[in-house]
Amino acid sequence: MHILFVADPLDSFKIHKDTTFSMMREAQRRGHTVAACEPRHIVWQRGGVVQALVQRICLTGHAENWFEVSATETVALHSFDAIIMRKDPPFDSEFFYATHLLEQAEREGARVFNRPRALRDHPEKLAIMEFPQFIGPTLVTRDPQAVRAFHAEHRDIILKPLDGMGGTGIFRVKDDGLNLGAITETLNADGARTLMVQKFLPAIEFGDKRVLVIGGKPVPFCLARIPQGGEVRGNLAAGGKGVAQPLTDADRAIAEALGPILAARGLLLVGLDVIGDSLTEINVTSPTCFQEITDQTGFDVPAMFIDALEAALQNPLV
Structure with missing residues (x-):
């Protein structure tokens, strides 16, 4: 299988914790070939198909110089078996335009995960309002x-x-x-x-939990991002401490209720943010925490993701 990752620049990856890197590593381990590009490399010219200047890469297994480029070429997006959209937020105008180009590539036969229209239709904070029974x-x-x-x-x-x-x-x-x-x-x-x-929500004291849902099914462990030093924010980027823990009954109930609905809309990977028993965000652009959960619990999140990707590609309706 040939997989293209649309992501941030490869040299910006912090591979000890980067979720996209863990996806690439698991895909390569299974014998799939990996390529990468940035959204700015996608082009569409009159009368032609959507293409991108891509790097075909091989992961070296080293912490430094973690990838090697075997070829750089312009390729039609529909020639890949799967395209994984992993550009980090913010969801700005350029991200929006990229989803339109990827949607055109879908019309030409490409398989894109998460689906471009679903990315546009689920703004990460507003999306919770569809599910009032789970929010504060x-x-x-x-x-x-x-x-x-x-x-x-x-x-x-x-x-x-x-x-x-x-x-x-x-x-x-x-x-x-x-x-x-x-x-x-x-x-x-x-x-x-x-x-x-x-x-x-006072329960933020115990963490802002990232509950991952892959192929409509919850990962059995979440990452509780616990505020530090008097902060109200648990986000890792804001200094929160990440502690993996089993899902609570409430976590699982939320994930099992939303998972099939969101998967049916083309969202292969979703990150639900839960504080206490309340849903606070539905992350769809580039959910993270694969490596933190895997490292702390031994549950192989990247393997679950590639399993779901392979299964989705067998289903022409997904």
Whole structure:
């Protein structure tokens, strides 16, 4: 099988924890060939098919110089057996355009995971609103007065931008309401941008859990990202400590309810964020934590992913 990974530059990978790297390593271990490109390398010219300048690579097994390039060539995307879209957030205009190019490649016969349309249809913070039975009190608005009313009702709240990643732009406002107006103005640019407001969940003390769902089925362990040093954010990028642990009954219930629904929409890999018993995000662009869970528990997450990929390719409807 020939697999193309659309990702960030290879020399930017931190291979000791990079999920895309772990996917590549497992694919190569099984005898599949691996190629890579960045979204900027995808082109579509009038009258032609969608192509990309790709690097065909071999993983060396070394920490330094971890890959070798065997060829660099322009290839039609539909010539690959599978395309894995692994460009990290943010979901900006360029990411959006890349999904349109990949969707055209699908029309030409390419198999893309996660599917481009599904990536567009599931903004990672807004997507939770489809499943109100699993989320805490949440408001999406541009209106500062609506934010104040939400705070008046719930007293301890979290505010965050819809396009944030890695914990950036997240603020907590406690009962005293200190700086609520200034924070709201900053996040919504005086009414120009939409933000999300949620009731603060004290269970963040025990971690913001990343629950992985692959091929509609939950990985049996999650990674609890535990805030450190007085932080309210558990994100690893914000200094959180990652601790792998078995799924709770609530984690599993959420994953088993959402998994088949999201898989049917073309989302082979999903990262659910859960605090306590509440769903807080549905990550679809480039979910991570494969290596952390595998290293700490021995459960082979990359193998489960490649199993699901191979199974999906046998099903022309997926």
